Amino acid sequence: MERRDFLKSVGIAGTLSLVGICGSRAAWVKKGQEHSEALRWNSEGKTGRLLRPFDIAADGQGRIFVSDSPRYCITSLNLQSGEASSFGRPGATVGRFNYPRGIDVDLEGLVYVVDSNNGRIQIFDANGRLKRVLGSIGSSGGCLSTPQGVHVDGKRRLFIADTRNHRVQVFQHFELVAVVGELGDGNDQFRLPTSCATRGDELLVLDSKHGMVKVFGPDFGYRYGFGGPGIGSGQLNMPQGIDVHPDGSVWVADTGNNRIQVFSADGKLMSVMGRLGSQSGEFQSPTGLAWHNGSLFVADSGNSRVQVLRENTFSTLTL
Numbered sequence: 001m002e003r004r005d006f007l008k009s010v011g012i013a014g015t016l017s018l019v020g021i022c023g024s025r026a027a028w029v030k031k032g033q034e035h036s037e038a039l040r041w042n043s044e045g046k047t048g049r050l051l052r053p054f055d056i057a058a059d060g061q062g063r064i065f066v067s068d069s070p071r072y073c074i075t076s077l078n079l080q081s082g083e084a085s086s087f088g089r090p091g092a093t094v095g096r097f098n099y100p101r102g103i104d105v106d107l108e109g110l111v112y113v114v115d116s117n118n119g120r121i122q123i124f125d126a127n128g129r130l131k132r133v134l135g136s137i138g139s140s141g142g143c144l145s146t147p148q149g150v151h152v153d154g155k156r157r158l159f160i161a162d163t164r165n166h167r168v169q170v171f172q173h174f175e176l177v178a179v180v181g182e183l184g185d186g187n188d189q190f191r192l193p194t195s196c197a198t199r200g201d202e203l204l205v206l207d208s209k210h211g212m213v214k215v216f217g218p219d220f221g222y223r224y225g226f227g228g229p230g231i232g233s234g235q236l237n238m239p240q241g242i243d244v245h246p247d248g249s250v251w252v253a254d255t256g257n258n259r260i261q262v263f264s265a266d267g268k269l270m271s272v273m274g275r276l277g278s279q280s281g282e283f284q285s286p287t288g289l290a291w292h293n294g295s296l297f298v299a300d301s302g303n304s305r306v307q308v309l310r311e312n313t314f315s316t317l318t319l
Helices: 003-017
Strands: 053-058 063-068 071-076 086-087 101-107 109-116 118-126 130-134 151-153 157-162 167-172 175-180 193-199 200-207 212-216 222-227 242-243 251-254 261-262 269-273 286-292 295-300 307-309 313-317
Touching: 003 053, 053 295, 053 307, 063 101, 063 109, 063 261, 063 286, 071 101, 101 151, 109 151, 130 167, 151 193, 157 193, 167 193, 200 242, 242 286, 251 286, 261 286
Parallel strands: 053 101, 053 286
Antiparallel strands: 053 063, 063 071, 071 086, 101 109, 109 118, 118 130, 151 157, 157 167, 167 175, 193 200, 200 212, 212 222, 242 251, 251 261, 261 269, 286 295, 295 307, 307 313
């Protein structure tokens, strides 16, 4: 994206918002400060039943984190010890959630949560202590409208699927550096982007209303897309989640079709997994995906569970 295009997409008001309305919320919580509204671990160390898990992320310590939107909380499970905990409660003040959706973990173990209906990203340590808040509700650059997806790459760039603003916003060191896309039906335009991922120097965006994965280069220029709206193999129906396997293949939660679809690095269909149902390997509105240590974790939202694919076999994860 050229500088003039970037400034056009952000706008003067958006530029000012980075140091004004939106920027005022992007500040580190003071060290040692115990904010009265900060989220805390469940003192009983129990999580209860998942209601509608939306997204999944994993850290380098063998823990997975699951956003459970209608419970307004994040559930964590140590895959080695089996210890599970949760943090979160509803609200609009700093540290609380209003329908948390996308989630990711950076290389330092910080947990990034899309606080969707509050129009912001909240960042926590692995113990659920609030560290930072980024963004507020709006349409100017740096502000968000019902965001759904978040991704942090190895360069610690932050990508946000700003869903109802029909764009992806890119942050570096918590400063806005690019806005990718706008509302429309062109190759480089979106209708309700829901998730994003990176693969090398490429950005992959799940354009849900168009039923497509769109691939952008290092300058965020459009390269190619694949998929298309529909119910046939290789087509997508309001997809919500995407992740990239280490081999470069692209795995998509084809939510409206109740299945997982796998595409090669160049966008050719490789496999279709699942159908509507509640047995192992069946799904009801799957949303988030995460590859971790050779296993695929799937937020099987409508079935109120997380399924795990290991060695070509699905099983339900106990939380």
